[in-house]
Amino acid sequence: MSLLRCEGVTKYFGGLRALDGVDLVVDPGEIVGLVGPNGSGKTTLMNAISGTFGINAGRVEFDGTDVTGMRPHQRAHLGIARTFQIPKPLPSLSVIDNVALAYTFGRDQVPMGRARQLAGDLLAELELAGKALAPVAHLNLHERKLLGIARALGLEPRLLLLDEVLAGLNPTEVDLGLAMITAVRDRGVAVIYIEHNVKAVTSISDRLYVLNRGTNLVDGNPRDVVADERVVAAYLGDAHADPA
Amino acid sequence: MIRNARGRGTAGIVAAGLLLAALPAVSERTYVLTLGYQLLLWTTLAVSWNLFSGFANYPSFGHGMFFGIGVYTTSTMLTATSLPYGVAFLASFAVAGGVAVLLGLALFRSTRFRGDLFGLVTLVLAFVVATVVSNTSLLDGGTGVFVRAAAEGTLLDNSPARLYLTVLALATLTVVIAYLIATGRWGLGLTAIRDDEEVAESSGVNTYRVKVLTFGLSAGLAGLVGSPHAVFLGYVEVGSVFPLSIPLFVLMMAILGGTTTWFGPIIGAVLVTAAQQALIGQGQAEVSQIIIGMLLVVLILVCPNGLGGLLRRRPREEVTS
Numbered sequence A: 001m002s003l004l005r006c007e008g009v010t011k012y013f014g015g016l017r018a019l020d021g022v023d024l025v026v027d028p029g030e031i032v033g034l035v036g037p038n039g040s041g042k043t044t045l046m047n048a049i050s051g052t053f054g055i056n057a058g059r060v061e062f063d064g065t066d067v068t069g070m071r072p073h074q075r076a077h078l079g080i081a082r083t084f085q086i087p088k089p090l091p092s093l094s095v096i097d098n099v100a101l102a103y104t105f106g107r108d109q110v111p112m113g114r115a116r117q118l119a120g121d122l123l124a125e126l127e128l129a130g131k132a133l134a135p136v137a138h139l140n141l142h143e144r145k146l147l148g149i150a151r152a153l154g155l156e157p158r159l160l161l162l163d164e165v166l167a168g169l170n171p172t173e174v175d176l177g178l179a180m181i182t183a184v185r186d187r188g189v190a191v192i193y194i195e196h197n198v199k200a201v202t203s204i205s206d207r208l209y210v211l212n213r214g215t216n217l218v219d220g221n222p223r224d225v226v227a228d229e230r231v232v233a234a235y236l237g238d239a240h241a242d243p244a
Numbered sequence B: 001m002i003r004n005a006r007g008r009g010t011a012g013i014v015a016a017g018l019l020l021a022a023l024p025a026v027s028e029r030t031y032v033l034t035l036g037y038q039l040l041l042w043t044t045l046a047v048s049w050n051l052f053s054g055f056a057n058y059p060s061f062g063h064g065m066f067f068g069i070g071v072y073t074t075s076t077m078l079t080a081t082s083l084p085y086g087v088a089f090l091a092s093f094a095v096a097g098g099v100a101v102l103l104g105l106a107l108f109r110s111t112r113f114r115g116d117l118f119g120l121v122t123l124v125l126a127f128v129v130a131t132v133v134s135n136t137s138l139l140d141g142g143t144g145v146f147v148r149a150a151a152e153g154t155l156l157d158n159s160p161a162r163l164y165l166t167v168l169a170l171a172t173l174t175v176v177i178a179y180l181i182a183t184g185r186w187g188l189g190l191t192a193i194r195d196d197e198e199v200a201e202s203s204g205v206n207t208y209r210v211k212v213l214t215f216g217l218s219a220g221l222a223g224l225v226g227s228p229h230a231v232f233l234g235y236v237e238v239g240s241v242f243p244l245s246i247p248l249f250v251l252m253m254a255i256l257g258g259t260t261t262w263f264g265p266i267i268g269a270v271l272v273t274a275a276q277q278a279l280i281g282q283g284q285a286e287v288s289q290i291i292i293g294m295l296l297v298v299l300i301l302v303c304p305n306g307l308g309g310l311l312r313r314r315p316r317e318e319v320t321s
Ligand SMILES: Nc1ncnc2c1ncn2[C@@H]1O[C@H](COP(=O)(O)OP(=O)(O)O)[C@@H](O)[C@H]1O
Pocket: A013, A016, A018, A036, A037, A038, A039, A040, A041, A042, A043, A044, A045
């Protein structure tokens, strides 16, 4: 059975149709790449899956449960975790407490002492241990993005939604990031990986979806998808995202 | 020995409370006990306000209203029923807390009601409640209520020492609650709500539930301390129970002391009450509010995180148990 099933997801912002009947399926333990030109609705789809707002039509099903009407914390408890395109570390909390928050309010409601221990272990794995007690103001962009991933992993999710987590990083950091995403998948967590940089996402995705103007354009095997002429056309003139 | 850090902290606060309980043995002068009563009353109000409005940053102008609801719950139950004082005491908590829970259930459905709009709603509601009380003859009806006679022979018995000890117990309870919240899981959730509710939700925090319950607890504690205050006043009237100055002073104390710590509002409450009493002692009752207000403005400009913020280095209490 598939882990996530989105059917006909539709979302309006006033008169703007940000999503218009989008379908998407994710199986357990796979990396699904989600690409598309700027404004094609990738982030909006992620918000619809994590429950930031209600949708106007369609349905979202997670592990056989209809979650369409659920609030974000309920979906988090079921195993849906997300990052934000612009990292949102909580400034009043130390780095470790940003992560402990997810452990202690996640599905298992781990007690605080244990949550801090687990958060410390996770930060060590992500090589952020040195900054565990620092305020988040001391983190650079790369570290903020890592912290966002750590907080999402603190929920011990079954599906991780990553929104352009590697954008703005240097090539070395991007390679490390791709290796980390693959490692997360290898632990059995399914990943939806939104990326503007098509090359990066193609290299690690098991399957690829392309959105265009809030609709499904193409999906399937990453190599076939990027070679598809409709995809090439959608990206024409978009210098950042040459799908070669 | 108490090994856990939060257990030790709690024991320390209770020990401080027990120490202050010796005051009536040291001095029986009504002036001294009344000053102590005022300090502890305002401490309870400022610390309980901060539980929700400070920790989650939902500044409320309704704290005086919840306090007043507690005052009137007790005055009504003492004068209109023959129930023992203890029942009126607990009812003051339940009614004030219940009103806040209902208000929270309605308001926090929408994320619009935060910041200025939340403050405005609580302010308007405070006027509505004062008007209702003043027009309901069972509660007040505009004539005021004589509590003194009804309180005679009850637990408090109009005794300054007993009133002092009651408010001391409530202040201790409130500070312990604030301390445990600030250093624990619940406080982490409230801090996340203060910083970013969307992130809090997506990290698993049921923000609606946390806000409703904490608002209810905050208001309930204000109502609870309103109960002995009905007896303290002896004669209860809308004008002196629901003035705008009460929520303003509470806000001022918490902001002055610092809203992100459990102890900040204690500092604020003690400083403002002491300054007020000193100025009143000089026969400057009218001038005192102006001077205190101006001092507050200056202090906020000098240290925007409150005096408590100066004492704290870490982003948040770090308690390793
Ligand atoms: N909260 C919002 N309010 C109004 N319009 C929005 C909102 N979020 C996204 N949009 C609009 O919806 C469209 C899709 O945006 P988005 O999902 O962010 O695209 P992508 O992530 O693919 O770049 C854009 O036109 C964007 O301006």
